[in-house]
Amino acid sequence: MSNPVTATNGAQFSGIATVADVGLQGMITLRGDLSSKPLAAAVKAATGTEVPAQGTILVVEGGAAAWMSPDELLLLVPYEQAVAKTAELTKALKGEHALAANVSDARSFFQITGDGAREVLAKISPVDLSPEAFVAGDFRRSRTAQVAAAFWLQDDGSFRVVCFRSVGAYMFGLLSTAAHPQSAVGVY
Amino acid sequence: MLILECPYCGVKAEETELAAGGEAHLKRFGPGSDDNDFHDYLFMRENPKGVHFERWRHANGCGKWFHAARCTTTLEVFGTYAAQTYEPPQEIKDKITAKRPGWSWREFSDASE
Incomplete structure (x- = not known):
């Protein structure tokens, strides 16, 4: 590698x-219905934060979630974990109208x-x-x-x-x- | 300088954050339509002195399209509203009526006339 x-x-x-x-910073773009419960749970699992309110960012140790648009979040995770977390998000949001993409690089x-x-x-x-x-x-x-x-x-x-x-x-x-x-x- | 409030993210966006998208509420006449209708859809644009409706995109921001109602002479902004509509919401029309009685633009006009 x-x-x-x-x-x-x-x-x-x-x-x-x-x-x-x-x-290097792990970044995941997450699009979907920000009011949906499975999405909130997936965000919590990936970053440790709630879904942020309009125009804000929630930062915790080792993670953060930022409000990008009415249907988009930017999730910050450790760089090494970005690929795994993206896969986890995709799995957790199966069946939801949502998309997680690793945009770290x-x-x-x-x-x-x-x-x-x-x-x-x-x-x-x-x-x-x-x-x-x-x-x-x-x-x-x-x-x-x-x-x-x-x-x-x-x-x-x-x-x-x-x-x-x-x-x-x-x-x-x-x-x-x-x-x-x-x-x-x-x-x- | 034009400052429009994006109805999707609540940001008071200055003109350089936005991309202009031309006239609002165009009705498309596509394949199979009358030639005159297609011509008008393609080429005929309003160029009013006064009340005007436009499409804008919050390009350097949330990226969403929205509508704005403003005055072309004074640059006064009457309001912005979501893109998912065929006509300006009543609230916007009322605001315009309060400030420009007797206004009209394409098929929309002061309802009290």
Whole structure:
């Protein structure tokens, strides 16, 4: 087997905030009726969380579930377990109108930590990221400069950004530019 | 700048997050239909000064299609509603009537007229 690596392979940049490639992360796209009980049970079994409410993410130790659209969830699981968990989900949802797909290797995953994290993201996205409007646990799919991305705020005040792997290098460059040490705007 | 609220994810999406999908509530005339009907379906579009109904897609977001009712002159948005409908919901029509009495657009119009 070849050795799996991320698109930016552990890249890191420090400026008004620290941008870092988080590394390999298991991600499963789950589509189906989010109000159905078998689906809720399958999500609980795979990640340990409930089905998240609209526009939010539920994070627990070793797993998370994020609300992507009215019929789609993004499940975060340890990278090594993604294939097995996808199979488990498929099995648990047999007979349901649902689909689970392992998208771990189709995504890039970054974190933005530090005081300027909010500002770094606010510069490149048309989202109200003020501390009142965007709180821990909020999850948003939107646009960062020219590419689609999803991001959320962790309890510790750091952001996580998910995008397609094909634009992973672009995303790292973009976040690094937005985090340039002399680029502080100071709105937040 | 146009800001539309996506009826599916509740996000107040700014124009760059959305993709415009042209005129709303078109009735398709496909194979076997009258040539004139097909021509009108294919080419004839409303270009109103005032109340207008459009399709939009929350492309950089939940990815769903939805409808928006807005005014082309003032960019005022009367409301957005789900795509699974053949006509604007009464609530949207009422909102437009309150602000633009006497409005009409294709076969829809101010019901109080």
